[in-house]
Amino acid sequence: MTAMILSRRGFLAGSGGFVLAMTLPLRGRAQQAAGPLAPNAFVRVAGDDTVTVIVKHLEMGQGANTGLPVLVAEEMDAEWSQMRADSAPADPAYKNLVFGVQGTGGSLGLANSYTQMRQAGAAARAMLVAAAAARWGVSPQEITVAKGVVSHEGSGRSATFGELAGDAAGQPVPVDMPLKDPAAFTLVGREGLHRTDGRAKSDGSAQFTLDVYREGMEVVAMVHPPQFGATVARVDDTAAMAVPGVRAVRQVPSGIAVYARDTFAALKGRSAVAAEWDTSQAETRSSDEMEAAWLEAARNPASPKVVEERGDVDRALAGAAQVVEAEYVFPYLAHAAMEPEDGVIERRGDRAEVWMGSQFQGADHPTIAGILGLAPENVRLNTMFAGGSFGRRATQAADTAQELAHVARAAGGDGAWKLMWTRENDIRGGRYRPLTVHNLRAGIDAEGNLTAWDNVVANQSIMMGTPFEDMAVRDGIDPTSFEGSNELPYDIPAGRLRWQRMESAVPILWWRSVGHTHTAYAVETFLDQVLGAAGKDPVEGRLALIRDARPRDRAVLERVAEMAGWSGPGTGDRRLGVAMARSFGSFVAQIAEVEERGGLPHVTRVWCAVDCGVAVTPDVIRAQMEGGIGMGIGTALHSEITLGENGIVRQSNYDGFRVPRIADMPRVEVSILDSTADPTGVGEPGLPPAAPAMANAWRSLTGTLPRRLPFAAATS
Amino acid sequence: MATNFTVNGREVSVEADPETPLLWVLRDELRLTGTKFGCGVAQCGACTVLLDGMSRRSCVTPVGTLDGAEVTTIEAIDGPEAQAVQAAWVEIDVPQCGYCQSGQVMSATALLRTLPKPTDEEIDQAMGGNICRCATYARIRRAIRQASDNLEA
Numbered sequence: 097m098t099a100m101i102l103s104r105r106g107f108l109a110g111s112g113g114f115v116l117a118m119t120l121p122l123r124g125r126a127q128q129a130a131g132p133l134a135p136n137a138f139v140r141v142a143g144d145d146t147v148t149v150i151v152k153h154l155e156m157g158q159g160a161n162t163g164l165p166v167l168v169a170e171e172m173d174a175e176w177s178q179m180r181a182d183s184a185p186a187d188p189a190y191k192n193l194v195f196g197v198q199g200t201g202g203s204l205g206l207a208n209s210y211t212q213m214r215q216a217g218a219a220a221r222a223m224l225v226a227a228a229a230a231r232w233g234v235s236p237q238e239i240t241v242a243k244g245v246v247s248h249e250g251s252g253r254s255a256t257f258g259e260l261a262g263d264a265a266g267q268p269v270p271v272d273m274p275l276k277d278p279a280a281f282t283l284v285g286r287e288g289l290h291r292t293d294g295r296a297k298s299d300g301s302a303q304f305t306l307d308v309y310r311e312g313m314e315v316v317a318m319v320h321p322p323q324f325g326a327t328v329a330r331v332d333d334t335a336a337m338a339v340p341g342v343r344a345v346r347q348v349p350s351g352i353a354v355y356a357r358d359t360f361a362a363l364k365g366r367s368a369v370a371a372e373w374d375t376s377q378a379e380t381r382s383s384d385e386m387e388a389a390w391l392e393a394a395r396n397p398a399s400p401k402v403v404e405e406r407g408d409v410d411r412a413l414a415g416a417a418q419v420v421e422a423e424y425v426f427p428y429l430a431h432a433a434m435e436p437e438d439g440v441i442e443r444r445g446d447r448a449e450v451w452m453g454s455q456f457q458g459a460d461h462p463t464i465a466g467i468l469g470l471a472p473e474n475v476r477l478n479t480m481f482a483g484g485s486f487g488r489r490a491t492q493a494a495d496t497a498q499e500l501a502h503v504a505r506a507a508g509g510d511g512a513w514k515l516m517w518t519r520e521n522d523i524r525g526g527r528y529r530p531l532t533v534h535n536l537r538a539g540i541d542a543e544g545n546l547t548a549w550d551n552v553v554a555n556q557s558i559m560m561g562t563p564f565e566d567m568a569v570r571d572g573i574d575p576t577s578f579e580g581s582n583e584l585p586y587d588i589p590a591g592r593l594r595w596q597r598m599e600s601a602v603p604i605l606w607w608r609s610v611g612h613t614h615t616a617y618a619v620e621t622f623l624d625q626v627l628g629a630a631g632k633d634p635v636e637g638r639l640a641l642i643r644d645a646r647p648r649d650r651a652v653l654e655r656v657a658e659m660a661g662w663s664g665p666g667t668g669d670r671r672l673g674v675a676m677a678r679s680f681g682s683f684v685a686q687i688a689e690v691e692e693r694g695g696l697p698h699v700t701r702v703w704c705a706v707d708c709g710v711a712v713t714p715d716v717i718r719a720q721m722e723g724g725i726g727m728g729i730g731t732a733l734h735s736e737i738t739l740g741e742n743g744i745v746r747q748s749n750y751d752g753f754r755v756p757r758i759a760d761m762p763r764v765e766v767s768i769l770d771s772t773a774d775p776t777g778v779g780e781p782g783l784p785p786a787a788p789a790m791a792n793a794w795r796s797l798t799g800t801l802p803r804r805l806p807f808a809a810a811t812s
Numbered sequence: 813m814a815t816n817f818t819v820n821g822r823e824v825s826v827e828a829d830p831e832t833p834l835l836w837v838l839r840d841e842l843r844l845t846g847t848k849f850g851c852g853v854a855q856c857g858a859c860t861v862l863l864d865g866m867s868r869r870s871c872v873t874p875v876g877t878l879d880g881a882e883v884t885t886i887e888a889i890d891g892p893e894a895q896a897v898q899a900a901w902v903e904i905d906v907p908q909c910g911y912c913q914s915g916q917v918m919s920a921t922a923l924l925r926t927l928p929k930p931t932d933e934e935i936d937q938a939m940g941g942n943i944c945r946c947a948t949y950a951r952i953r954r955a956i957r958q959a960s961d962n963l964e965a
Contacts, residue, residue, distance in 0.1 A: 157909030297910025300846020300886030483911025726947025761949035
């Protein structure tokens with residue numbers, strides 16, 4: 097393929113807007129933030145009064161570039177309109193205070209930044225005040241700051257941040273500044289603050305990794321093995337090299353890299369590669385076979401770990417008036433973020449620069465430096481906006497960073513390369529939500545009381561055998577496998593949770609809300625069924641079971657029942673269902689209104705009550721609840737990854753791997769509970785209750801409850 | 813063989829394999845990167861542009877078919893509908909990750925140009941080909957209704 101724009105010069109000369117679009121991708125975004133006042137790694141005050149917050153967390157949609165600047169602005173007493181956000185490059189100064197290295201996950205972005213960002217803002221404010229005091233010859237105690245203006249009432253003087261920034265830079269940087277009493281907050285919790293990235297994301301100017309173009313850059317497409325665990329045995333690149341524009345075909349540890357002058361040539365070259373694979377270590381089972389093995393393991397676990405046990409469950413079940421049993425199957429799921437995995441790397445001598453929507457800079461950066469044999473300080477990693485992630489851009493072994501570095505290493509010498517996965521690479525690329533089976537039994541006594549709860553979970557471990565094992569795994573138990581099935585809010589006399597670890601070469605990963613993607617569905621639909629068997633109302637029954645020690649669970653359930661005007665599931669063509677889940681420190685209860693459409697549930701409305709501590713950015717919280725609800729419902733309706741004969745993934749694009757679309761989206765009403773507790777996560781907690789709330793309404797409407805997801809597969 | 817057409821009002825002449833999708837001409841050659849790659853098979857709508865005023869998936873539009881055509885991308889979309897849509901997008905804070913939103917804005921603009929007062933059902937139908945993995949769909953509906961109301965006012 098040869099593509100050439102003959103009138104390019106004239107084209108570019110014609111419009112300032114185009115020139116802007118051309119030049120922006122050539123710069124690292126984080127390099128743009130500069131200003132005379134730079135009191136710490138997080139705040140830059142420029143002469144034009146803008147305050148730029150260097151955001152240490154990846155902006156992947158969850159609102160990091162809005163939430164963190166709100167905290168800084170609050171303590172600076174800045175005006176929201178003067179705030180800007182820039183993504184931090186890889187640097188130890190930007191570590192996640194919970195992880196100990198730089199990275200975004202666990203819905204911890206705001207939680208671990210809450211004090212740190214406020215201190216960063218308070219320090220900047222103190223320096224501006226000190227500069228004003230020195231300039232005006234007054235006491236700093238007499239100076240006030242409001243809406244980005246520093247004032248001295250006695251002398252009637254005032255100055256903006258920008259006017260003081262130069263002087264303030266000469267002031268000593270204070271440490272351990274006292275922070276505001278939350279009761280005095282003016283920006284935290286305020287309605288009407290717009291996202292810092294909303295405009296750029298509505299006019300096409302926001303810069304993602306895929307938008308980075310470097311001089312002489314080659315585009316690299318990947319051929320990956322057709323089965324998980326397979327490796328390259330033999331490559332025939334004759335046909336690929338014959339594609340005009342293809343420059344090279346190289347083997348790298350993860351597969352075969354096709355280097356080309358432009359994207360279309362790379363894609364054509366990719367299709368033309370002929371390869372043979374060594375499948376001796378590959379997963380060759382179909383997912384049907386795996387599912388059968390998982391089911392059997394959950395029925396008769398061979399080597400279960402007891403996660404929780406209280407009372408004598410076996411005895412309680414044996415003595416129950418009624419025993420309810422159920423098995424659930426949750427399929428593998430791809431994250432399928434809209435921007436496929438990608439990265440740009442430029443190597444010049446002993447230095448390299450990288451552009452990535454890195455969710456785990458603390459692993460990606462040293463991985464790249466190590467593979468290229470470069471000193472880490474000579475590798476700059478620019479964090480770009482990520483076109484979604486849902487966990488996919490943070491992998492245990494920095495997979496994409498590895499592949500990108502190997503692409504550069506295999507090319508040899510200086511140059512610039514853009515690695516771009518196709519959607520097929522992504523859907524068939526593994527790192528899935530684990531295939532999971534739940535086996536559940538409950539006992540009810542003659543009075544309708546829930547007396548026993550027995551749960552076995554069978555799935556692969558996300559953490560074991562990875563660099564995260566030491567941090568996350570205790571006594572051979574990986575909590576991400578069953579989180580949400582343990583520490584139930586419900587007071588049940590006898591309870592037991594066991595986990596059976598399963599093994600496969602299918603690579604798995606955290607997927608938005610991790611274990612809660614399946615535990616909330618299993619627990620909340622099974623409980624609903626059990627309450628029904630005991631003749632109890634879903635809301636009243638839950639309220640009666642919630643322990644006194646869990647008042648926040650109780651409060652969100654009471655709030656959502658009030659919002660929906662709950663008086664039972666209803667009797668007509670539209671039914672209500674309820675579910676609740678605590679995840680990532682936040683409490684969420686939801687009620688879904690469901691009707692039948694084409695043999696499947698159609699959710700018309702969802703009411704959602706959330707307690708996430710101090711609500712720093714209420715509209716971002718609402719947006720995350722809405723998105724979590726849409727993703728939770730639509731995934732349960734449509735999405736699954738299955739492995740066919742020989743372990744080959746059947747789905748390859750959005751036609752086979754179906755994801756939520758606009759028609760799946762209900763109206764959503766969100767109520768945020770007042771709280772003075774430190775803020776907790778919102779990126780993930782909106783998702784877990786949505787599907788079980790829908791399923792509970794569906795059971796009320798139809799008497800059936802799909803126990804193998806997705807719904808569409810169960811009914812087809 | 814060169815293909816001659818206009819992009820955002822400028823004449824371009826593209827000498828390329830006629831099979832080359834318009835998407836890659838826009839991005840790799842013209843560096844109009846607001847139009848995104850999402851699937852390559854017209855399943856997601858991230859690559860939506862206007863072709864002679866109609867919304868079109870640029871990832872499956874061969875450049876060789878474009879002689880004399882007028883292409884408009886997110887960088888230059890204009891007119892009352894586009895302005896109303898983009899203003900509503902910002903006002904309602906529709907975007908989350910933002911990657912699909914160029915395509916959403918293009919489809920929403922095309923919708924309001926043909927159907928100034930769409931019902932929710934018509935919105936769902938017209939926007940059904942645009943995936944938003946963040947599921948900002950409720951706000952997309954709200955923003956389209958608001959843009960429609962503002963156009964009428």
